[in-house]
């Protein structure tokens with residue numbers, strides 16, 4: 001049984017007519033538990049739209065999303081918030097750290113509304129795992145782009161969600177810090193984390209097991225990376 | 236870390252925003268509070284001034300008379316003797332239950348005497364009290380009577396007898412000195428000669444007797460009818476009545492003033508509420524993205540409201556306290572310029588409660604709507620909204 005079942009998802013923006021944007025059209029696929037999936041496609045192909053729907057944050061115009069046998073968009077808004085807290089960790093394209101909270105406080109955010117005991121310890125340990133053990137009390141504005149990315153990843157995984165979603169996590173980073181972040185995803189995956197990562201950069205899919213390619217809101221390819229990676233080597 | 240920690244961190248990050256809200260709201264509260272306090276003090280002052288202006292009750296002897304009437308037509312009264320009012324009755328007046336409300340007691344003995352071959356009415360009064368109750372009296376010439384045998388003459392009476400201050404008049408063979416002459420007021424008072432009550436009792440040979448007692452009372456917290464009843468039981472020989480015209484005029488003026496000042500307060504209040512509403516509305520709207528992030532992480536609407544409303548609630552509470560204190564002190568400073576010295580601005584627990592409660596409610600209500608509408612959006616919508 002797949003962990004995530006995407007069935008015939010479509011998303012339209014705007015009213016009927018010429019101005020309506022078909023961001024996603026009849027998208028279907030499944031994701032197994034523990035899988036590392038990359039979603040690729042040119043800018044405007046619908047990657048972020050798809051990831052937001054997978055993240056239970058934006059209802060599709062039609063189609064269903066079933067995660068762990070739960071029909072996510074049949075839930076009420078409040079139940080969907082509970083679902084996000086329990087099942088999903090999300091790394092935003094613009095990171096979306098809270099500027100007035102320190103690194104450790106940003107990482108603690110998902111724990112605040114749970115009844116975890118040692119919230120601060122857990123957040124600190126998670127920051128250590130991403131290599132920021134010495135910068136717990138820095139504000140986002142006092143950290144580099146790579147460090148901010150790692151804080152955002154730590155916040156996404158701090159309460160051990162079954163699925164980690166990331167929208168272009170290395171898009172704005174230089175290649176060295178990008179490598180570090182990709183290494184982090186690889187490490188999390190090796191620990192059993194299911195990962196769905198959006199990117200438009202072919203280098204970023206190196207560690208992913210599977211690649212879904214989008215174009216104009218439709219899936220144009222769905223393949224295992226071990227079949228394509230050797231080819232890219234010669235690019 | 237807990238939710239209120241997030242609230243506090245945000246306040247520390249943007250203290251100027253919170254301070255601006257507190258100041259705006261506090262200024263509004265202070266304006267309403269001081270306006271209300273001053274108008275209350277002015278209303279009390281106005282009531283007192285009206286109450287002090289002339290008598291609002293009068294006591295006359297209960298005349299024993301049969302009124303002859305037939306088929307509803309009154310043919311006239313047949314007086315067959317009259318009860319007397321004495322100075323003993325005068326002294327009883329300040330023993331009624333609401334004696335604290337009594338301002339001036341002005342007893343009078345009236346009589347007719349012959350002076351230079353003319354009949355003239357004299358009134359024995361206690362000058363100290365009489366001058367207090369007759370606020371409209373103006374001494375045109377001379378001064379207030381200072382000695383036992385000083386006279387005060389109505390304007391017409393002085394002209395009739397051709398006297399001026401310093402001249403002497405003989406009443407029943409006794410020499411009295413004209414101390415002052417009053418300006419004419421156009422009533423019977425112009426024809427009278429006023430002298431000390433004791434002297435009048437002696438020359439008229441009516442020791443201890445008085446013809447009527449005029450009373451001025453402050454009746455803002457005691458209906459005049461209650462005092463009339465209390466006086467009636469204390470002075471069985473007297474007929475006590477309220478001066479109705481005075482009471483009606485008073486109520487009309489005070490009623491109008493109350494309407495005027497409450498309309499003004501309400502207008503100021505509405506203006507303050509509108510300013511705060513628009514400010515808070517845009518301030519919370521600026522936090523839409525942040526609210527979207529919290530929602531994306533899995534915060535419920537209740538969590539969001541807690542974070543936002545805690546901040547505005549605390550701001551409202553502070554604004555209420557500061558605003559009430561500022562309003563109270565500015566009213567205390569301004570009121571003496573507007574009203575008499577004896578009417579101060581008093582601490583009013585109901586007003587303090589209303590001011591603080593009102594400020595908290597306004598702050599909460601104005602942030603509730605934008606917070607809730609941001610929390611209702613799908614997280615992506617809230618995050619991408621500018």
Ligand SMILES: Nc1ncnc2c1ncn2[C@@H]1O[C@H](COP(=O)(O)OP(=O)(O)O)[C@@H](O)[C@H]1O
Nearest residue numbers: 013014021023042043044045046047048049050
């Ligand atoms: N909120 C929105 N309103 C209108 N159009 C949108 C909105 N979000 C995305 N789109 C449109 O949908 C299409 C897909 O966008 P997006 O999913 O952001 O693409 P990608 O992430 O692959 O660059 C684009 O044409 C974009 O302009």
Ligand SMILES: [Mg+2]
Nearest residue numbers: 047048049093
């Ligand atoms: Mg995108």
